[in-house]
Amino acid sequence: MADKLTRTERSLVMAAVRGRGNRSTELRLRDLFRKLRITGWRRGYPLPGHPDFVFPKLRMVVFVDGCFWHGCPKHGRRPKSRCEYWNAKIDTNISRDRSVTSRLRLKGWRVIRIWEHELRPTAELRLSRRLLRIDWLRGE
Numbered sequence: 001m002a003d004k005l006t007r008t009e010r011s012l013v014m015a016a017v018r019g020r021g022n023r024s025t026e027l028r029l030r031d032l033f034r035k036l037r038i039t040g041w042r043r044g045y046p047l048p049g050h051p052d053f054v055f056p057k058l059r060m061v062v063f064v065d066g067c068f069w070h071g072c073p074k075h076g077r078r079p080k081s082r083c084e085y086w087n088a089k090i091d092t093n094i095s096r097d098r099s100v101t102s103r104l105r106l107k108g109w110r111v112i113r114i115w116e117h118e119l120r121p122t123a124e125l126r127l128s129r130r131l132l133r134i135d136w137l138r139g140e
């Protein structure tokens with residue numbers, strides 16, 4: 001890979017790297033689960049695509065998708081330079097996400113995907129409502 005990044009590209013990459021392991025977004029979601037008293041989740045549960053949170057009793061999985069790497073339609077903006085490289089990378093991720101989702105659904109798992117942007121503090125109320133609409137307690 002070339003080593004020269006434009007300023008825009010660099011900031012995109014830095015933002016993406018921060019979002020990549022999704023550590024901070026995962027922690028934010030975990031905190032929100034606690035706040036909303038949503039329990040029964042596991043981390044590191046062995047399933048295709050390595051879901052961020054798995055609710056085994058509910059047969060439900062939750063992924064937190066970084067806006068950049070997973071091609072968020074709202075603001076997963078793509079770098080203007082080396083488009084081919086980035087487009088290929090992001091498109092591969094999007095199709096992998098789709099196939100993971102359908103594989104899990106075929107196995108009888110409910111799949112919930114949450115965008116990184118839904119975990120912004122300003123969006124917390126909306127996400128809380130979305131989470132609370134899910135019937136978490138069934139099967140508990």
Ligand SMILES: [Zn+2]
Pocket residue numbers: 067072073074075076115116117118
């Ligand atoms: Zn987004």
